[in-house]
Amino acid sequence: MALIVQKMKRLCEERVRQEPPRSGLYCNATWDGAMCWDFTSAGSTAKQHCAKYIPSFNPSEFATRECLPDGTWKPNFVETNNTVGWTNYTNCLRNNPKPQVPIDKNDHLTRIQLMSEIGYGISLASLIVAVTIMIASRRLHCKSNVLHINLFCAFILRASVSFLKSSFFVDDIGLEKDIIRNPGGTIEFKENGLHWECKLIVSIFMYSVATSMMWILMEGLYLHMLVYKTLFTERHGTRLYVLFGWFSSFTFVTPWIVVRIFKDNDLCWNRQNTGGYFWIIKAPMHLSILINFLFFINIVRVLCVKSKLSRHVKSDAKYWRKTAKFVLVLLPLFGVVYIAFNAYPVGVFSMEADFIYLYCEMFYNSFQGFVLALLFCFLNEEVQNEIRKWCFKRRLNSNNTRSILLSSWRKSSRRMSRDTTRDTRISSDCNIHPNGTCTDTCKLNNMCHEHATWPRKSRAMTKEKFKTLSWQSEHNDCVKGEPDSLTFGEGEV
Template sequence: MRDASFSQCTSTRILLLLISPVFMESCGAKILEKTLEQWMRYKEECLKKMANDPYPSGLFCNRTFDMYACWPDGSPGAIVNVSCPFYLPWYEKVQHGQVSRRCGLDGHWVLLNGTELWRDHSQCREEMETSTEEEGVHQLMVSLKVLYTVGYTLSLLALVFALLIFTVFRKLRCTRNYIHANLFASFGLRALSVIVKDALLEKMWGKELFEVSDWEALLSHEAAIGCRVAQVVMQYCILANHYWFLVEAVYLYKLLIGAVFSEKNYYTRYLYLGWGTPVAFVVPWMTVKYLKENAECWGVNENMAYWWIIRIPILLASLINLMIFMQILKVILAKLRASQKGYADYKLRLAKATLTLIPLFGIHEVVFIFATDEQTTGILRYIKVFFTLFLNSFQGFLVAVLYCFANKEVKFEMKKKWQLWKLDHPSLCCSQ
């Protein structure tokens, strides 16, 4: 049903929807849902016209709607021309063009290769002046999607394994590791929600549409519910992830700088801060999207003011983390100066402490904190998207490695378990 231009634009648009909601101008201002609504209106007008027009006498090709254009009855051996369909996103450019079909001498529309209906819609195709640029954007989006899908999948597997370790080994159960486990869980849920949301978007908007039922199903309210739920869950998981960064920062700050405190009492408050705070922002955002921008999978932000409902708490958490990060570095710097053994050793330990804290507090988020999506254009925008997707998708894996697999306490417990297992299974160990 769709020509190459429509398929390319739709395919690129799907990838842009998956990656970033602010890249929508790449395929024009019209969103796919509006195009589908226009197509449905075109189809209804066509069916009414076919029902009302009188039938000619003698042999003729039957009037039809072939999912692309509305065709009147055709005389045998004649070429039938109709105007380009008005639902095409680029209709203003091709409104004077025509699409053609040939009526055979036997009163049947001419087929291509004996199976497909022949149709010449070359005049209705979008001008391909920027085809090279669009192809480049499409390939870039494909590469970015592969990149972050691999990153989130690898992170999810590592985080699940890390959570199992913290669950199985009882001696690892303490407030610090409980907080780490919640951070791992937020990373895992974030990765899972992104993967599920992408799958639903691909299923909803990525399929080829040839039957009327496909288009009607795509426009139905039920089709978007699952996709919108996945979008809401994903936004909640992203916010929860950022606020567990904040919990990690607050806990370490109180541990190093604060007075003596009861860990058990504060852990309950950490749970509220990490898992409860995002609800206070996601619910208003969800309400606004439903009332004001209830289109597609809620991935398009036509009014960026609504997007600030989600962005402000993220920026706030990132700024607080940055301030706590600087304070903790001062404390670490002072302690290292007081107990330094050598200048080289002092610098190495400081660098190690700094690099360890960066992924734990999500400090990398501050790099592009003021380079908002609306302000970045051209190559800067693609650089920002690349680094954001790369860091966000692989950060879960990095955190799992640093705070679980490379942790001396964890390695000691795993080594001890391994030694005990070998003592309990001497026959298996000795046979090797």
Template sequence: MERSINITAFILLMFLKLLKLEMTSGKVLEETYRKWVQYKDDCVRMIKYEPLPQVGLFCNRTFDRYACWPDTPAGFMVNISCPFYLPWFDKVSKGVVRRRCGFDGLWEREDNGQVWRDMSQCKEEKEVTSQELWFKQLLVSFRTLYTVGYSSSLATLTIALSILLSFRKLRCTRNYIHANLFVSFIFRAVAVIIKDTMVDRHWGREIIKQDDVSEMLSHQAAIGCRIAQAAMQYSVLANHYWFFGEAIYLYSVLISSVLIENKKYLPYLCLGWGTPLLFVVPWVVVKILKENKECWAVNENMNYWWIIRFPILFASLINFVIFLKILGVIFSKLRANNQSRYPDYKLRLAKATLTLIPLIGIHEVIFIFATDEQTTGILRYVKVFFTLFISSFQGLLVAVLYCYANKEVQTELKRKFGSWRTELQIACCGP
């Protein structure tokens, strides 16, 4: 669709500008976005308040997310100046972008159905290189990457959760913690998918008539994606703190003896589901009071973002410390050849958690000093890639390690399938 191509091209140009200019401030994209919002707001006001033509057939005023088009008489070509938000506007300030209004009063379209537009004079005066095409594919790949990751995680986690809750013999504190971790991952995957859908719905419309303007500017239009944004932040925090609970439980099993009895399951619930509320609620309040714009997807004041960032980094650092502590204990016990006090299930639990704790913590620890404000160029893309890859596919890995590869679960599934097979044979063939 035209608007999807437009916005993809727009983001691509911003990213390329970041790389080619090697801006040390890392603010080109943010500044361009701010100017784009200003341009959009000016266009929206024009669409809403400019008087309509009195006579004649004309094409309606519109904003196609790239340029602002006025009412144009049928059969005429309209030329408007290149949008001022372009990072290279100083080079194309005298250029124009064009559209043609057909004799039927509709914007002229190409053979593929897209509205025709000539923006050649507004492009940066550089040839399209293979590197630019590669970055365009990279942007599409990022979106596809985490969509596939979250979708596959959602499917595998849903099945894994139903397995843990279906067998009575699998019901214990350890598996209850696993189940809540699964739920947090499911919640996170659903929240991300819904958030993307809501943001696309809010931003991905072409403004044609005045009713579109009123709808887009109304709080009702943005409230859905704001709720989805808050739900996603809550699910991310819950995800990290249920991993925190997993780390504490493993530490309790292998090293100390606290918080492992069934009667102490409540503290894990408070930690996993209650702690995120202590940070998400203030963040929502700050957003409403200070940055109540669009879908809350842009952090103009990064200090507010630390309300969400700090608890995530804190949990990741503690997980990493516990990981190192447990690793040292296991190595010392193995060297002493004294595993009698550590049943097989504890070692399996340790192996699974030791695999997961680095994934949830190390990438956060590595980029703890490479914040969003400081990362530019290749480092920014590396950070985005690893964050998206690990976050989206982590649920799949959790389901495999804590459920499908769990020998207790495999034993119960084999026993259940054997029972079903026996019952089926009896029903079909008789005793």
């Protein structure tokens, strides 16, 4: 409210600097601290509606000021001598006879901002994980999941720009270079300069909000076409949905930017002073919400019709329970909650009701990305099966690696045991000399390493001896004619 009052005061000062009426006696234009009063003829009473930007005023009532015959504003008391005069705001407070407890708006706005940052942070983290899972698994690359991935990316853009805006904007007015800090602690917006940086950030934020709403419409349109025109959806794929979801927002965000540049180039475009210009963006988003709501009603109607046809197959309780779960899942996907938010008239009820509405709306807007990632990724059976398969493969690979390492360790231990046995056998055939050398106990004067080759030599000699004996046996068989001598000779060998 303070910013609006400052702007109205600035406009009033511009009116005061304008040329007064050329003839007659009149009271000067003035700012009384709440409202601006134009030049008024002497001896008349000025009258205008109570200010809308003051919460305690009733806009349907009138405030009055009396211009005295001498061309001065009537003061509150006789002894008062000032040029500002006194304004009668009694009728503006007629609907508030009892003094109300003032609401600390800054405290509520700080809490809402903190809740929004927490919600967007949780949504951003969950959406990034969901997109990573769906892109990494090839089995999840179906048409519906492609649309889900684009929907998640739209909400990732919205959360990222919201973080950027809340981090760099000072009191939601502008960047540090766009404001002036007064000695009393107040902040004032600089009038000079283009301020294109903060306006660019606000424009991207408006595009992200509009794109997220368009992608909700694309999800609803896809499900509606899937129910009625299955062949059309199977043949054409998702290319048209992707193009329309990302580029349709430019058709109304771009005209809004042009209008703000030439008609309402005030502050950083984050204040909607003229309500008519904001409807350039607001009307298409409300229309998309309405169309999605009609899609939702039609799909629920189809489910109810199918429930009547399948009663002879399934039990009513089981089918209605399944239908209720499906409808609850469709609520955030179709953005049905936005119908209630758009239907609420802001400013009609009390300020407490407006703050309750603001809490609910900002909570849903900030946590909507997390709800979508939870319902369409983390709780999806296909995604859960892919995660289980990935965990199972990783566990199996770790077990195989462990078994390979264990088997190699066992082979190395067996090899070491054989080497130890061989060394023990070698050492049993040798005697250690007192000076540390190995002495051979055999008659041959050889080194100990030759004993290591002795088993191989002995086996070779045995084979040669076996061949000799077998040849002799065969020779004897041929001479003597004893057929069993070969068996006997081999048995002996």
